[in-house]
Amino acid sequence: MKIEIINIGDEILIGQVINTNAAWMAEELNRNGFKAFQFTVISDSREHILQALEDALNRADVVLISGGLGPTKDDITKETICEFFDTKLIFSEEAFQNIETLFSRRGYTVTEVNRKQAELPESCISLPNRLGTARGMLFERRTKEEGRRTKDEGRGTKDEGRETKKLQTANCKLQTVFIFLPGVPFEMKDMFTREVIPRLKERFAPQAIYHKTVLTQGKGESFIADILEDWENNLPEHIKLAYLPQPGIVRLRLSTWGSEEDVIKQEVESEISKLHQLIPELIFGFDNDTLESIVGQLLMQHKQTLSIAESATGGYIAHLVTSLSGSSAWFQGSVVAYSNRSKEDILYVKRDTLESHGAVSEQVALEMALGARGRFRTDYAIATTGIAGPSGETPDKPVGTFWIGIATPDGVFAKHFLFGDNRERNIRRTAVTALNLLRKEILTRPNPY
Amino acid sequence: MKIEIINIGDEILIGQVINTNAAWMAEELNRNGFKAFQFTVISDSREHILQALEDALNRADVVLISGGLGPTKDDITKETICEFFDTKLIFSEEAFQNIETLFSRRGYTVTEVNRKQAELPESCISLPNRLGTARGMLFERRTKEEGRRTKDEGRGTKDEGRETKKLQTANCKLQTVFIFLPGVPFEMKDMFTREVIPRLKERFAPQAIYHKTVLTQGKGESFIADILEDWENNLPEHIKLAYLPQPGIVRLRLSTWGSEEDVIKQEVESEISKLHQLIPELIFGFDNDTLESIVGQLLMQHKQTLSIAESATGGYIAHLVTSLSGSSAWFQGSVVAYSNRSKEDILYVKRDTLESHGAVSEQVALEMALGARGRFRTDYAIATTGIAGPSGETPDKPVGTFWIGIATPDGVFAKHFLFGDNRERNIRRTAVTALNLLRKEILTRPNPY
Structure with a gap:
């Protein structure tokens, strides 16, 4: 069984939007025993949509399409769908009522644009959207080859031909299933889980x-x-x-x-x-473990806490940690000490240390880690200082120079790293390296509970 | 002129890796007057690669392929390429020396796996990779239709046929250009800018x-x-x-x-x-403006500074700000005060305020903003407090409740927002809303310089 994912959107083809929908759909398919065999991204143009649907019809059993169903005028998908499936748009009272309910809950009033979204192709099974105004649509269509074969076989006796046709219509494996979904990620995801996956499981045996x-x-x-x-x-x-x-x-x-x-x-x-x-x-x-989730689990088990002092990583480690729901149980906070003054004032780094060693140094990393641990009264603290780039390098400290400090219940240490030239990569590498240093450090100690 | 981008990788098709390469390539093409008309993602399998190259040959003038050129065994691309272009792998001394130079600079030793990367298809133009071991490869191939036409036309007089063939080989517009690039983003990007774009500009007139x-x-x-x-x-x-x-x-x-x-x-x-x-x-x-870059520009112009106190956004605003190179000129730092104690200790929020109004309240947002402004001695400060979800809601404060405080040179205010259920979206919405509130606030004041 071959599943193709098609995402429609000029914004993807000019690189303005990254195609996260395809990745999410593919992952969800996999979790349920299905496998996407191809992703295709095409433009919001009638010809391209028709061509891609035709190509997919010939190679896939299931085609999952997202995008192009929004309330605004750039969305020509619905008209083109009608052309491909040889049907027409009709106003759906049910779809309109759903839009009204959704809007009244949010305190919005329904606009003329939204009325258009209640127009749906006559021959589709429409799929409810709990979170937005664009409904999903399910169609089935036989491939041309199937159509042709039926026709050819039918030539012998007219009745036989009819019978074959009827049988093939009944047997969904000879059909390609097309499911159209909105492009807005959180609407698509809800509909995918609630409406698409159960239908696929019903029709096809997951491997x-x-x-x-x-x-x-x-x-x-x-x-x-x-x-x-x-x-x-x-x-x-x-x-x-x-x-x-x-x-x-x-x-x-x-x-x-x-x-x-x-x-x-x-x-x-x-x-x-x-x-x-x-x-x-x-x-x-x-699998889906992250260093922050593992550090969090360990700290929860040990009933211990963490704080962070970030210079080079500028809040990125705190962001990773606080993206985890429930992290407030073990994470006290972070000081993003971007200026020397804030390192002194808030993290108690000595002015003398900053002046004699520079902000990017082992000594400053040590003092920042101790400062955060004392400030937030935690068991552990992470500190980062470095030159993320592209500017800021000195003769003895090239871009990519980082010091990571780790304060523990019984001491503090710092390690030196030389990463690369790219600011974003340097921030990320420093963050994961720091979290991993902490993880290893926690693991050297027995669980007190 | 039609450009198709093909990304090879099972990891993309199971949703483990998001296809950021295609987005980046498309954006870079656009900036240079070209336009991608389709993205295709396929698996690391011989049949699928051959099929996709064949399909692309028939519809595109330029095919840009990334992925499958790494040193490890999952990479069957190079062998399949040889099959498609009817050529064979030969060891390139030049490519090998590049790998050796790259490794010695980093203090690594060349492994047997890396030796294999110096094997390249005999008929390609190989493109240097300054940042990694996998070289790029450029091929040209005529479509079957072109080949057939030449053959048919040639049937009349043998010599005429040869001439046509020669002309078409010389005229690159009748050829499809295939360029293979490594999948590692920073290597691909460097090669794309240095090797791919100049070649496209040479051959095709950008629109x-x-x-x-x-x-x-x-x-x-x-x-x-x-x-x-x-x-x-x-x-x-x-x-x-x-x-x-x-x-x-x-x-x-x-x-x-x-x-x-x-x-x-x-x-x-x-x-x-x-x-x-x-x-x-x-x-x-x-275009590529972001709220953080605009806030940064305004503050630079006004020679003013910013600090942040983040509870609900957990360091995300600081991360946005510090992702900008040079932000240290106007950004002093942030306190991620995740616990009540850290709000009191570091941001001077009164215990009484926390107890009588709760951490998610107008009063706490105001005191956090004032606390950060005082702590970091900045002109402006942003504060966020809220319930990002999915847990933490109370009867009168549902998930999605946020307060954003803004401290300015002459006062402080806070605004209430009710966002949605999704933690990640709530953090992002709060961050951009806070930065926009600050932007508007700065704009109400004349530039002192």
Whole structure:
């Protein structure tokens, strides 16, 4: 069974908007035992939409389309859909009432533009949108080949032909299913989970899919590949390995498909045990773990707390931590001390230290970590100071120079790192490196509870 | 001239990695007068790569492919490329020396895996990679139709056929150009700018493209569409309008293409003047402006400074601000006061205020803003407090309740907002709303310089 995802939008094709919808849909399909085999992004033009639907009809069993259903005039999708499926728009009282209910809850009044959104193609099954005004639409259409075959077979006896046609219409596997969804991410996601996934499960038997991703921090892709070479060469044919590098992190994904979930899961897990023996010090987690979520779990278990003093990372570590719901249980706060004065005033870094060693130094990282730990009265504290770039370098401190300080219940230390030239990557690498240093430090101590 | 972008990678198709490469490439093409007409994402499988290259050959003039060139075993692209272009891999001494130079600079030793990366298809033009080990590759290939036509025409007189073939080989417009790039974003980007764009400009005349995006904050898409309806109906046929909503922000993009840059630019600018008169209070900037960059520019001009006290936004505003290189000129720092104790200790919020009004209240927002302003000795301060969700709601304060405080050189005020249910969206909406409140506040005051 082949699923193609089509995203419609000029804004994606000029790079103004990143296609996160496709990624999200694909992940959700996977979790439910389905697999996207292609993503296609096309423009908001009639010809291109018609062409892409036609191409998809010929190669896919299910086509999931998002975008182009908004209330505004750039949205020609609905008209083009009617052309492709040979139907017409009719006003749906039910759809209109939903829009009215939604708007009255928010205290808005329905506009003329919204009325247009209650017009739907006559031949579709319309899918409710709990969070917005654009409804989803489901169609089925036979491929031309199917159509042709039916016609040819029908030539012998007229009645036989009719019978074949009827049978094929009844058998949904000979049809391609098209589901149109709004492009606004949170509306699309709600509809996808509630309306699309259950329908796919009803029609198609999901395959057993097993992915497991091993998360590593601290070494680059080719360094890891070299250590893993023998193991990788001995992987069973049907287990695929992919290296997925991110700033500071390399993820290793093992994937396999099969008919029995327990069997494929067992195979992958056994390979991961072997892998673990080869690079134990690099692995920090699996799948959707993040360093911040793991640090959070450890601190929760140990009933301990964290604070942060950020210069180089400018609030990014605090943002990662506070993106986790419930982090207030173990995270007290952060001081983003961008100026020297704030390092002195709020984090008690000594003026003398700043003057004699400079803000980017081991001593300042140590004092910042201790300052945050004292200020927020936490068990642990992270501190970052460095030159993220592109400006700010000095003869002995090139762009990419970072010091990370870690204060613990019984001491403080700082480590030096030399990262690259790119500001954004440097901020991210420093953040994950700091969180991983903290994780390892917590793990050296027994759980007091 | 049609440009297709193909990204190869199972990790994209299972949703583990978001396809930011395509977005970046498309944006870079646009800036240089080119336009991507389709993105296609396919799996790391031989059949799928061959099929996608064949499809692209038939519909595109230029095909830009990224991914699948890494040093590790999941990369079968190079072998498949050889099959498609009917060539073979040979070891390139030059490519190998580049890898050695790159590694010795970083203090790494070359591994066997890296040696394989110096193997390149014999018939390609190889493109240097300054930042990594995988080289780019450029090929040209005629479409089958062209090949066939040449052959058919050749049937009449053998010599004529040869001549036609030679002419078509010489004329690059009858060829499709394929350029393969590594998938690692920063390597791909460097190569794209240095090697791809100049070659495209040499071969194809870039069209005049003019996009301008108007950035608005404060109202939703359908509210704006309603106000703009008449203006939108009267837009010239060749100017396209798109609504691009983001949390807290709606971007309105006007696009047009033509032969004369001055003319199309003039047309779009004149429409934007009319637009400006309709929603002056909602517009905060254009194109790649961000609220943080505009606030930064204003503060630089006014020689004034900013500090932040973040509870609900947890460091996200500080992260936005410090992602701007040079922000240390006007940004002093932020206190992420996640706990009540840190609000008291570091921001001088009174315990009494916290106890009688709760942490999510007008009074606390006011005191946090004043506390940050005093602490960091800045001209302005932003404060956020709220319930980002999904937990933390109380009977009178639902999830989505936020207070934003703004301290200025001559006072302080706070505003109440009720956003939605989604934690991430709430954090983003609060951040842009706070920055916009500050921007408006700064603009009410004359530039002291």
